[in-house]
Amino acid sequence: xxxxxxxxxSLKIGLIPADGIxxxxxxxxxxxxxxxGSDIPKPEFINLHAGWETFTRTGVxxxxxxxxxxxSECDCALFGSVSSPxxxxxxYSSPIVQLRKExxxxxxxxxxxxxxxxxxxxxxxxxxVVRENTECLYVKQEQQIDGPNGKEARATRLITxxxxxxxxxxxxxxxxxxxxxxxxIIHKSNVLSITDGLFRETVRGVxxxxxxxxxxxxxxxxxxxAVYRLFREPEVxxxxxxxxxxxxxISDAAAALVGSLxxxxxxxxxxxxxxxEPVHGSAPDIEGKGIANPIASIRSAALMLRHLGYTKxxxxxxxxxxxxxxxxxxxxxxxxxxxxxxxxLDAVLGKL
Amino acid sequence: xxxxxxxxxSLKIGLIPADGIxxxxxxxxxxxxxxxGSDIPKPEFINLHAGWETFTRTGVxxxxxxxxxxxSECDCALFGSVSSPxxxxxxYSSPIVQLRKExxxxxxxxxxxxxxxxxxxxxxxxxxVVRENTECLYVKQEQQIDGPNGKEARATRLITxxxxxxxxxxxxxxxxxxxxxxxxIIHKSNVLSITDGLFRETVRGVxxxxxxxxxxxxxxxxxxxAVYRLFREPEVxxxxxxxxxxxxxISDAAAALVGSLxxxxxxxxxxxxxxxEPVHGSAPDIEGKGIANPIASIRSAALMLRHLGYTKxxxxxxxxxxxxxxxxxxxxxxxxxxxxxxxxLDAVLGKL
Ligand SMILES: CC(C)[C@H](C(=O)O)[C@@H](O)C(=O)O
Ligand SMILES: CC(C)[C@H](C(=O)O)[C@@H](O)C(=O)O
Numbered sequence: 001x002x003x004x005x006x007x008x009x010s011l012k013i014g015l016i017p018a019d020g021i022x023x024x025x026x027x028x029x030x031x032x033x034x035x036x037g038s039d040i041p042k043p044e045f046i047n048l049h050a051g052w053e054t055f056t057r058t059g060v061x062x063x064x065x066x067x068x069x070x071x072s073e074c075d076c077a078l079f080g081s082v083s084s085p086x087x088x089x090x091x092y093s094s095p096i097v098q099l100r101k102e103x104x105x106x107x108x109x110x111x112x113x114x115x116x117x118x119x120x121x122x123x124x125x126x127x128x129v130v131r132e133n134t135e136c137l138y139v140k141q142e143q144q145i146d147g148p149n150g151k152e153a154r155a156t157r158l159i160t161x162x163x164x165x166x167x168x169x170x171x172x173x174x175x176x177x178x179x180x181x182x183x184x185i186i187h188k189s190n191v192l193s194i195t196d197g198l199f200r201e202t203v204r205g206v207x208x209x210x211x212x213x214x215x216x217x218x219x220x221x222x223x224x225x226a227v228y229r230l231f232r233e234p235e236v237x238x239x240x241x242x243x244x245x246x247x248x249x250i251s252d253a254a255a256a257l258v259g260s261l262x263x264x265x266x267x268x269x270x271x272x273x274x275x276x277e278p279v280h281g282s283a284p285d286i287e288g289k290g291i292a293n294p295i296a297s298i299r300s301a302a303l304m305l306r307h308l309g310y311t312k313x314x315x316x317x318x319x320x321x322x323x324x325x326x327x328x329x330x331x332x333x334x335x336x337x338x339x340x341x342x343x344x345l346d347a348v349l350g351k352l
Numbered sequence: 353x354x355x356x357x358x359x360x361x362s363l364k365i366g367l368i369p370a371d372g373i374x375x376x377x378x379x380x381x382x383x384x385x386x387x388x389g390s391d392i393p394k395p396e397f398i399n400l401h402a403g404w405e406t407f408t409r410t411g412v413x414x415x416x417x418x419x420x421x422x423x424s425e426c427d428c429a430l431f432g433s434v435s436s437p438x439x440x441x442x443x444y445s446s447p448i449v450q451l452r453k454e455x456x457x458x459x460x461x462x463x464x465x466x467x468x469x470x471x472x473x474x475x476x477x478x479x480x481v482v483r484e485n486t487e488c489l490y491v492k493q494e495q496q497i498d499g500p501n502g503k504e505a506r507a508t509r510l511i512t513x514x515x516x517x518x519x520x521x522x523x524x525x526x527x528x529x530x531x532x533x534x535x536x537i538i539h540k541s542n543v544l545s546i547t548d549g550l551f552r553e554t555v556r557g558v559x560x561x562x563x564x565x566x567x568x569x570x571x572x573x574x575x576x577x578a579v580y581r582l583f584r585e586p587e588v589x590x591x592x593x594x595x596x597x598x599x600x601x602i603s604d605a606a607a608a609l610v611g612s613l614x615x616x617x618x619x620x621x622x623x624x625x626x627x628x629e630p631v632h633g634s635a636p637d638i639e640g641k642g643i644a645n646p647i648a649s650i651r652s653a654a655l656m657l658r659h660l661g662y663t664k665x666x667x668x669x670x671x672x673x674x675x676x677x678x679x680x681x682x683x684x685x686x687x688x689x690x691x692x693x694x695x696x697l698d699a700v701l702g703k704l
Binding site: 084086088093094097137138140142143144147149150151152153154155156157158159160161162165188189190191192193194195197198201202220223224225227228230231232245248249251252253255256257261281 | 489494506507517550576582597609613633
């Protein structure tokens with residue numbers, strides 16, 4: 001990707017902690033990035049607003065300014081997590097869904113990897129969920145009418161050839177770079193024969209279209225049985241590619257396999273922007289207690305840097321995190337430890 | 353329900369084995385029902401066709417005759433499982449989805465219960481998924497067009513107040529009858545604020561509307577985190593109520609917790625018909641080998657009989673199955689045993 005290999009004297013990173021523990025873990029990721037020193041271009045951080053709190057304060061969940069600054073000034077970004085209102089609130093719309101769309105971050109890449117007991121060993125769980133990030137039920141075309149038997153609400157699920165092709169290509173690219181080179185297409189075409197049929201056929205068509213990836217083996221799995229098999233035999237999966245909503249669900253399912261959502265990173269990637277984002281939510285129950293797990297955010301920073309071509313910096317972060325987990329001395333309560341966010345961060349920084 | 357308490361001299365049961373292992377497990381369930389003797393009205397079985405094989409033979413997946421006989425002659429039915437074509441086939445549409453709609457079997461009730469080591473002990477997993485069975489993306493309104501950037505496919509997701517209310521009422525009814533009396537509403541209203549908003553609000557409105565269920569506690573969980581929590585802490589759930597597709601996925605997730613899909617029964621229930629159905633699929637990989645687990649079908653028969661008011665017969669089947677599982681001598685390969693379908697059936701019959 002062109003933007004990944006640009007020579008940069010500095011790296012401009014937008015920080016959007018948003019709500020809840022996002023405000024605790026994004027600053028931790030920032031410190032981890034700073035600690036990489038000369039392995040990456042000098043980082044410059046720009047703090048940006050979005051989220052439910054921003055909405056309650058300003059009436060807008062994703063300020064125009066945030067999008068503009070990301071587009072015009074930033075090389076990449078880190079997003080925290082958003083809280084949702086517990087009741088429908090007029091005018092509120094999830095800023096993360098909007099950001100993915102406005103920046104055309106069409107691929108949500110979520111590696112779910114357990115930490116092997118000893119360095120160099122094969123982890124028990126090692127897969128990547130590649131989630132289409134712009135369409136499916138996330139186009140948010142919904143209406144409600146008053147019908148003769150009461151209210152009727154309809155939502156549109158959009159699947160296009162174009163979006164399926166580019167997410168398919170991203171998934172094949174990632175699969176081809178792995179040792180198993182195995183891609184599983186997740187769908188529900190036994191019910192959604194047209195929309196999921198288009199997704200499945202388009203993804204399957206990527207090798208013929210590109211003349212590449214002939215060494216990648218292809219499998220398919222209905223989304224319901226994919227969740228079942230994730231629990232029962234996760235080793236059958238290598239790279240999984242899925243439409244938006246299925247991808248949302250299976251990445252949470254996969255996360256459960258490795259002990260905590262607090263470990264799982266993601267990037268939202270487009271052709272000219274990348275935004276790291278921990279997969280966990282805003283966790284209102286532990287907000288402000290200083291015990292949120294910073295690892296998902298640190299790993300998201302690593303994934304973002306890797307996508308930009310800064311392999312060395314990314315590797316250093318990942319290795320440090322793996323060591324801290326393997327040692328098990330500094331873990332937050334989600335991993336049955338008693339450490340604070342700061343203690344885990346300090347442990348990671350100490351390994352860098 | 354009126355039809356449940358009818359005095360019957362005989363019980364007319366439609367049998368629709370359909371495809372794959374359906375043809376092995378439905379006959380087993382039939383034998384288990386016959387063995388109940390005078391605990392139920394004399395069973396009469398009517399064999400009916402549907403499925404992928406029926407389609408390849410006749411061009412129709414759900415013959416008109418099957419629906420007519422179910423409606424006019426049967427008190428209830430047992431459905432096996434359907435295979436799906438591996439590519440889109442013009443004119444083929446899943447017969448189980450169609451049957452649920454044509455018979456207005458609006459509730460798909462799926463108890464997921466593990467067997468405690470000793471009789472009388474609390475099982476580790478004990479929950480019920482109550483899945484709306486007629487709408488959501490299952491309305492199968494899909495179109496594809498050729499747009500300027502290639503093909504575009506759209507599907508409609510329908511959520512109505514009427515269907516949400518009746519499934520909500522069924523879920524509250526089931527929750528109220530349990531010791532924990534706890535209902536969790538599954539939705540994704542942070543993205544689908546209108547459709548899932550309607551589902552959530554309508555289900556929440558059931559106690560006020562009916563003046564009942566004030567002793568049932570209500571919780572909510574986004575579908576992605578529901579799958580995560582099912583894996584991590586299934587004990588938080590008692591009864592879960594969900595729109596169609598989420599219900600499909602979370603019932604498979606829950607099934608993974610108890611060892612095998614081959615154990616999980618369901619009923620498709622409407623106001624005047626009930627159809628038992630194992631949750632597993634047609635399992636083409638083991639079809640014809642005589643090793644399919646008959647327990648899901650036997651338990652589906654029990655659930656169907658229970659719904660019809662034949663508690664004694666249902667209890668006898670469930671107790672016999674629990675004993676066979678607890679003893680662990682006769683188990684099919686999905687449960688790491690070496691027994692055949694027939695051996696497991698014989699073991700169950702031996703306990704009746
Ligand atoms: C917060 C929510 C809108 C979001 C999603 O569904 O995409 C979240 O679950 C995620 O996975 O990033
Ligand atoms: C076979 C398929 C159409 C069906 C469904 O999605 O409802 C199955 O997965 C089920 O759960 O009964």
